[in-house]
Amino acid sequence: MRNQGSANSTATDWLDENGQQMDEDHRGLVYDIRTLIDRRRALGIFSGVALTSLLSACGVISETDASASPSSTSTATPTATPSASASASASASASTRLTEVPDETGGPYPADGSNGINVLDDSGIVRSDIRASFGASTTVAAGVPLTIALTVREAATGAALAGRGVYLWHCDRDGNYSLYSGGVENENYLRGVQQTDANGTVRFTSIYPACYSGRWPHIHFEIYDHVATAVTSGPIVKTSQIALPDEANAAVYATSGYEQSIRNASQVSLARDNVFGEDGGIHQIATMSGSVSQGYTASLTIGV
Template sequence: MERKEFLKRGFSSLLGVAAIVPVIGACSNTSVEPTTTNTGTSTSTGSSNGSSSSNCTVTPSETEGPFPTKVPANFVRQDIRSDRTGVAFTMTITIKNSSSNCAGLSGAIVDIWHCDKDGYYSEYGGTGMQSVNFTTVDFLRGRQTTDANGLVTFTSIFPGWYSGRAPHIHVHIYNSAGKSLLVTQIAFPYDISNIVYTTAQSYGYTKGVQDTKNERDNVFSDSVANELGTVAGSISAGYTLTHTIVVSA
């Protein structure tokens, strides 16, 4: 089954997670349309959720499929690049607890994974879902534990895209005892993604403009307001994503 068809049918029926029903056009175009087309330093502001105790809605739950990390405890590492090349990318993610006035959640376990610049995931492949076989490698997957402020940081490369999905990062958060708290995803501002995908050919980004924007994506179309990361930087210097995820612990 092709990935795009999988997305249309709803990932969650395969993974035992509640299916996601897209609400096309739920977010206005102004939140994702490009505001710049140059290759210099640029910044896009994402979600403000979790910024205070009065703005502390639990981040929407999303599917972890179709390529979840098989044994995430094996990948306790801050640098998740392995052999993958691309535009430098740092992720700074803060986990906050809605049950504690949106204070940072210390000791939470945070797993992340995303595709490479060509749209491929490690640990999978050789099927209709992903034709290239990467079942024997484990790039772009990692686990960290939050500090006293609820913060984790990962070093990676700017993710690519694949047909039917807007660019995204998967995140699975557990408490310190290993209980699952939330599975979610992080969206990217379209203007930044557009710069990378159309001007970073020398870094290997050769697919061109993504075919699905956030407002047409069946994961983000009804929830991007609370799942959009803030991204700043440039192709030459690299980009930094900052994002807050709110859980109920």
């Protein structure tokens, strides 16, 4: 069978292998679809997007034509997956562009040497479990368990960035930052550095941070080219923050030990937050899985 025209080709365009004209009933799916599209196009029923999808499904549009469609040229913002393992798998196979995560302030308590204290050159800072202090103190920060899974990818290509250094820190259940806040100046818990794996992912074992006055619940991080760069105060590739979603916040703050967070959370919003407010934190809101009883996992893909 051959086809020399579009969906409205004459019957002589549809011949069998012996050169005989074929009945309409035997011309196949492509002929039927083309005829249907042509008729509905005349009635103005199909939109451009629906037409493109249908033609692609039947193999009528080539890869070149499909690549020129509006959806293929838009910047894709991937959605974080519900679990850390799923996030890593998705990141490893992803090859599309994504929006670069906005640069944000490291805040007044980074302990990276930019505001007096530097914990990054201390032995013990490279670790995955950041709940306890290391060195002179072994105090463990109390709170609802939280695993933080960050996947670092190149924004322009979507490629996983393996071997990068990630420094992460956040406040404790009372809203205090170790090394800075009153009463925890001699603690260095809830801070740590890790190297991204082959999928571009790091996982920190921590506790759910409080909501303190004036800020939406959040976690700070810095991205470095290597762990060696991070622990020697080398150049920072990206400084930003993770926003924790309202539903998980409400569940955690209803538990014992987070009482002050209930009042603080009721007085702030993502839209009014001085960091996330510009765009509502759309590229920084973690995807959550888990529960208060089992602990939560906060997953986020970082485009740099």
